[in-house]
Amino acid sequence: MKIRVLTALVALAIAIPLVYFGGIYLTIIMAILSIIAMAEIYMMKKRVLVSVDFILAALSAVSLTVFDQNLPMDRYRVFLLLMVLLLGLTIVDSNRFNFEDVGVIAITSLYVGQGFHYFLQARASEKGLALVGLLLVIIWITDSGAYLVGRTIGKHPLYKPISPNKTIEGSVGGVVVAILAALLYTSLVPLNMSWIQIVIMSGLLSIVGQIGDLVESAYKRFYRVKDSGTILPGHGGILDRFDSLLFVLPIAYLIGLF
Structure with a gap:
């Protein structure tokens, strides 16, 4: 319980100033959180993080989180491009990476990326x-x-x-x-x-x-x-x-x- 409370206090001490001031620093934190969340899905699936597919997966989550926010890029176009690259990877590395893996990455990217993106949108709203x-x-x-x-x-x-x-x-x-x-x-x-x-x-x-x-x-x-x-x-x-x-x-x- 002590560890749980201490972790919560430290997290709040970091989160409150970031949310209060918003801007680029909050965007960076949201991007980092989206990468960690994607890594957690990978670890639950017992997949290797040091891989091309994880880099593309992390980028897909980050693109949906931060693009259209402080970066002048269409996040869905970036996301679709990354999905095409991941589908191509199922040909190059078919014994280790398959269509089902791409599906998990796509759903997780949307799940994580949209959530953190709209947190940033809410903070930047009127x-x-x-x-x-x-x-x-x-x-x-x-x-x-x-x-x-x-x-x-x-x-x-x-x-x-x-x-x-x-x-x-x-x-x-x-x-x-x-x-x-x-x-x-x-x-x-x-x-x-x-x-x-x-x-x-x-x-x-x-x-x-x-x-x-x-x-x-x-x-x-x-x-x-x-x-x-x-x-x-x-x-x-x-x-x-x-x-x-x-x-x-x-x-x-x-x-x-x-």
């Missing part, structure tokens, strides 16, 4: 820091609320085959607590939204965040690993910590929050 703060509050409070309510009164499994410790009571509790936290946050930090909009938006994103958490549980179970990585002592890997965010941010964009 609502900027206030909106990012709200989204992070919803994600973190959902997680904490679901855990506390689930431990206290949880009896009915939410989806036992994927995550046996999660309960329906905890899930509902997480949504309710997230809505209350969003209402409190927006009463202190105005975002020009009615209370009805806040309730609907925060409830929806709380559910989406929990889906993101379940998705990560599903692919960890598929690869038979406990954590996606070990880079964050006591917390696991980057995918373990950002699983909800990677789902919430694209949906927040799609519903027009920024």
Whole structure:
């Protein structure tokens, strides 16, 4: 527990100034996180990181994360070019690298790259820091609320085959607590939204965040690993910590929050 708390404090000490000031430094960090996330998928698949295909995979995740943000390049064109190169690699290195591997890279690049990209987009938007703060509050409070309510009164499994410790009571509790936290946050930090909009938006994103958490549980179970990585002592890997965010941010964009 001490290691977990210490890691969280160090991470917050680094993250808060980066998110507050935004700009190129936050973009660089998001690019690094996307590379690490891709590396975690590779390690779960027990594939070699020192390889041409991993370099192309990392570049595909980075291209979707940072291009169109601070770099004047069309990220989807870069992504498509990299996919063509990876498909070509299945011919050159067919005994070690195949079509299924390209599919995993493509999906992971979209999953990771889009999530981190829209975090940057939210920070650079007109609502900027206030909106990012709200989204992070919803994600973190959902997680904490679901855990506390689930431990206290949880009896009915939410989806036992994927995550046996999660309960329906905890899930509902997480949504309710997230809505209350969003209402409190927006009463202190105005975002020009009615209370009805806040309730609907925060409830929806709380559910989406929990889906993101379940998705990560599903692919960890598929690869038979406990954590996606070990880079964050006591917390696991980057995918373990950002699983909800990677789902919430694209949906927040799609519903027009920024």
